[in-house]
Amino acid sequence: MLYIIGLGLGDEKDITLRGLEAIKKCSKVYMEAYTSLLSFGITSDGLSKLEKVYGKSIIVSDREMVEEKADDMLLEALVSDVAFLVVGDPFGATTHSDLVVRAKKLGVDVKVVHNASVMNAIGVCGLQLYRYGETISIPFFTETWKPDSFYEKIRRNRELGLHTLCLLDIKVKEPSLESLCRGKKVYEPPRFMTINTAIEQLLEVVQNHPDSAYNKDTTCVGLARVGCEDQMIAAGSMEQLLTLDFGPPLHCLVIVGDTHPIEEEMLQFYTINSS
Amino acid sequence: MLYIIGLGLGDEKDITLRGLEAIKKCSKVYMEAYTSLLSFGITSDGLSKLEKVYGKSIIVSDREMVEEKADDMLLEALVSDVAFLVVGDPFGATTHSDLVVRAKKLGVDVKVVHNASVMNAIGVCGLQLYRYGETISIPFFTETWKPDSFYEKIRRNRELGLHTLCLLDIKVKEPSLESLCRGKKVYEPPRFMTINTAIEQLLEVVQNHPDSAYNKDTTCVGLARVGCEDQMIAAGSMEQLLTLDFGPPLHCLVIVGDTHPIEEEMLQFYTINSS
Numbered sequence: 266m267l268y269i270i271g272l273g274l275g276d277e278k279d280i281t282l283r284g285l286e287a288i289k290k291c292s293k294v295y296m297e298a299y300t301s302l303l304s305f306g307i308t309s310d311g312l313s314k315l316e317k318v319y320g321k322s323i324i325v326s327d328r329e330m331v332e333e334k335a336d337d338m339l340l341e342a343l344v345s346d347v348a349f350l351v352v353g354d355p356f357g358a359t360t361h362s363d364l365v366v367r368a369k370k371l372g373v374d375v376k377v378v379h380n381a382s383v384m385n386a387i388g389v390c391g392l393q394l395y396r397y398g399e400t401i402s403i404p405f406f407t408e409t410w411k412p413d414s415f416y417e418k419i420r421r422n423r424e425l426g427l428h429t430l431c432l433l434d435i436k437v438k439e440p441s442l443e444s445l446c447r448g449k450k451v452y453e454p455p456r457f458m459t460i461n462t463a464i465e466q467l468l469e470v471v472q473n474h475p476d477s478a479y480n481k482d483t484t485c486v487g488l489a490r491v492g493c494e495d496q497m498i499a500a501g502s503m504e505q506l507l508t509l510d511f512g513p514p515l516h517c518l519v520i521v522g523d524t525h526p527i528e529e530e531m532l533q534f535y536t537i538n539s540s
Numbered sequence: 541m542l543y544i545i546g547l548g549l550g551d552e553k554d555i556t557l558r559g560l561e562a563i564k565k566c567s568k569v570y571m572e573a574y575t576s577l578l579s580f581g582i583t584s585d586g587l588s589k590l591e592k593v594y595g596k597s598i599i600v601s602d603r604e605m606v607e608e609k610a611d612d613m614l615l616e617a618l619v620s621d622v623a624f625l626v627v628g629d630p631f632g633a634t635t636h637s638d639l640v641v642r643a644k645k646l647g648v649d650v651k652v653v654h655n656a657s658v659m660n661a662i663g664v665c666g667l668q669l670y671r672y673g674e675t676i677s678i679p680f681f682t683e684t685w686k687p688d689s690f691y692e693k694i695r696r697n698r699e700l701g702l703h704t705l706c707l708l709d710i711k712v713k714e715p716s717l718e719s720l721c722r723g724k725k726v727y728e729p730p731r732f733m734t735i736n737t738a739i740e741q742l743l744e745v746v747q748n749h750p751d752s753a754y755n756k757d758t759t760c761v762g763l764a765r766v767g768c769e770d771q772m773i774a775a776g777s778m779e780q781l782l783t784l785d786f787g788p789p790l791h792c793l794v795i796v797g798d799t800h801p802i803e804e805e806m807l808q809f810y811t812i813n814s815s
Contacts, residue, residue, distance in 0.1 A: 273556060274654060281655070282560070282593070283553040318557070354656060356663025365666070366805045379549060379661045379767045380556070381629060381654035384669050388631025389652055391640070394659050395675040399702060402670070425696065427674055492654050530641045 267342035267373050269361055271354040271380030274492030276311075277318040284378040285319065288348050294321045295338055296350040297331055297361075298437065323350070327437075335367060342373045357382025383491055383517055387430055390486045390498050391531020392519060398422030400430045403463050403518075405456070413470040419520060420478035426523030431467075433458035433516050457514035460487040464503045464518070479503070484521040486535065487511055501537040509537070542617035542648050544636055546629040546655030549767030551586075552593040559653040560594065563623050569596045570613055571625040572636075573712065598625070602712075610642060617648045632657025658766055658792055662705055665761045665773050666806020667794060673697030675705045678738050678793075680731070688745040694795060695753035701798030706742075708733035708791050732789035735762040739778045739793070754778070759796040761810065762786055776812040784812070 268287040273279025280288075288294055296315075316323055326338075326349075341347050355361050355377050368375045388394050399422060401415040415431075422429045436456045464485070471477055481504040489497040489511035497511055500521075524532065543562040548554025555563075563569055571590075591598055601613075601624075616622050630636050630652050643650050663669050674697060676690040690706075697704045711731045739760070746752055756779040764772040764786035772786055775796075799807065 271656070273558075275558065278558040278561065279556050279654075281548060281554050281556050283548075283550065285557070286553065354660045354663065357660050357669065362666050362668070362802050362806050366802065369809055377664055379554075379656035379664070381546070381656060382660045384663075385629045385632050385657045385660040386654045388629065388659075389654070391637050393637070394632065395677070395707070397674070399673055399700070400670040421700065425674070432670070527637050527641065531637050534644055 266346050267339065267368050267375050268346065268348045268378060269355040269364065269375060270348055270350050270378040271357070271382070272350055272352050273380040274353055274383065274386055275494065277315045279380065279492070280319070281378060281380060284380065287346075287376070287378055288319050288321055288350075290346050291321070291348040292345040293324065293338075293341060294319070294348045294350065295324045295326045297352070298325045298327045321348075331364070335364060336371070339368050339371050339373050342368065343371065353382035354380050354384070357384050381492055383432070383515075384430070386492045387488065387517065387519065389491065389496075390488060390500070390519060390535060392428050392486070392521065392528050393525070396426075396428055396522065396525075396528075397430055398425060398427035398522075400432060402432045403434060403458065403466060405434045405436065405458060405462075406466050406469070411466075411470070413473070416470050416474055416478065419467075420474075420476065423478050423520070423522060428522045429520040431463060431518040431520065433460070433463050433518065435515065458516065460489065460509075460511050460516045460518050461507055463516070464507050467520075468503060479520060484532075486519040486521060486532070487516065488519070489513070489516045491515075491517065498535045499537055500532045500535040505537050541621045542614065542643050542650050543621065543623045543653060544630040544639065544650060545623055545625050545653040546632070546657070547625055547627050548655040549628055549658065549661055550769065552590045554655065554767070555594070556653060556655060559655065562621075562651070562653055563594050563596055563625075565621050566596070566623040567620040568599065568613075568616060569594070569623045569625065570599045570601045572627070573600045573602045610639060611646070614643050614646050614648050617643065618646065628657035629655050629659070632659050656767055658707070658790075659705070661767045662763065662792065662794065664766065664771075665763060665775070665794060665810065667703050667761070667796065667803050668800070671701075671703055671797065671800075671803075672705055673700060673702035673797070675707060677707045678709060678733065678741060680709045680711065680733060680737075681741050681744070686741075686745070688748070691745050691749055691753065694742075695749075695751065698753050698795070698797060703797045704795040706738060706793040706795065708735070708738050708793065710790065733791065735764070735784075735786050735791045735793050736782055738791070739782050742795075743778060754795060759807075761794040761796060761807070762791065763794070764788070764791045766790075766792065773810045774812055775807045775810040780812050 270284040399418050401418050419429050482502045486500045487506045545559040674693050676693050694704050757777045761775045762781045
């Protein structure tokens with residue numbers, strides 16, 4: 266049996282009793298490092314805290330392992346109970362459908378243990394989940410690569426008065442361009458997109474679109490470390506949010522659509538410079 | 541302090557360690573019965589199971605209590621730690637923004653403990669969360685009241701190739717019309733909408749719209765008891781799903797938009813009559 270277990274958003278205490286019970290049964294416990302590196306601070310003492318609470322040693326699997334060596338893990342799961350831990354929910358912002366498909370093709374039974382993900386925890390800012398349109402992802406721009414297919418989605422959401430959740434790029438264990446050229450992988454340090462960078466890119470993109478789906482005065486909500494003890498939420502215009510320092514990762518951004526009275530009251534609590 | 545604690549979707553084991561820790565600190569523990577009655581079977585031995593795991597007695601608060609007497613609970617939370625338990629996530633399908641607004645106005649500190657909700661756990665069917673459009677709610681039709689404002693939202697989602705999550709009506713502790721006329725409240729037995737009823741209503745509504753955003757051949761996924769041990773997921777045309785019995789509540793339905801290859805592979809596992 267392969268247990269794919271969501272760990273939630275905060276720290277080692279966000280696992281469910283069901284998830285913990287499953288881990289305790291497993292002979293091996295893997296954990297994806299792709300996003301967890303940032304949220305759980307795996308490089309520091311985060312991992313040992315997890316291991317202490319879970320009562321098991323954890324094999325941290327980087328992106329390559331998950332993509333290239335998943336079959337080894339799945340073969341183990343054919344003969345014993347194996348846990349694969351993921352930050353958030355197994356089918357949240359980062360999906361693990363591909364792993365499920367591979368498991369089922371190999372005849373491995375799969376059980377999913379759900380948990381909170383940013384896709385529902387975002388509701389904490391007070392904007393109702395059923396009033397969101399399509400979620401978008403904003404990738405890091407480079408000098409020569411500035412993909413802006415998200416613009417059209419924002420425009421459509423705004424036409425309908427819907428909120429837009431923007432998931433911001435994270436780069437963990439990306440091989441450096443230089444190292445790829447030399448044929449030997451050396452990795453860039455991890456990077457995560459801040460709310461500030463996201464807004465700068467959004468404002469850069471809108472200049473190429475005469476129909477201006479938004480501008481610097483558009484109301485947004487910036488959320489950092491959703492679900493963690495030190496989460497930060499601030500509402501204001503894009504221009505206002507640009508002046509804030511939201512601190513450590515992960516960050517996300519909501520472009521606010523039309524609001525109902527109860528949504529407005531909730532936003533008030535987070536509005537910059539509100540009395 | 542008021543702790544608003546998500547219990548997740550399954551049973552008493554779906555609470556997080558963080559949620560459990562908060563409950564143990566609280567002098568009083570309330571639980572909303574509006575949806576929990578159905579998911580946790582509060583009328584049977586479900587409540588005592590919860591109380592046993594949580595180590596506290598639970599005051600089940602029906603809808604009236606939450607709406608009319610919330611201030612009493614909030615005043616208690618001014619002077620001691622009080623927990624308010626909700627099924628799923630505090631800001632999931634059923635939102636508790638109004639309670640947060642009232643708490644903050646009274647000067648009560650609020651802490652939210654997130655958990656899975658149907659809004660992210662729906663990802664288990666293999667359709668990617670970021671490819672969903674606006675979520676809709678389908679209310680029970682009566683002979684004389686058939687509101688169909690959801691049709692327009694489905695149409696827009698389908699035009700964009702997006703999936704549509706349909707949340708299905710539940711009626712818990714609704715005063716009967718007869719009793720309201722007599723001035724003394726007597727309650728109807730709880731009712732939840734099945735996937736079958738939802739599809740019947742969807743097919744009834746589309747007949748009034750010549751642009752037919754969907755029809756009996758449109759692919760859907762029916763999900764019952766998402767996140768529970770006995771969850772049931774089936775994919776097929778509306779007509780095919782109509783022939784199935786999905787069993788006890790809660791049910792929800794996804795109208796499938798354009799699919800990517802990995803989504804198709806996942807749907808295959810749930811497709812009726814697939815080889």
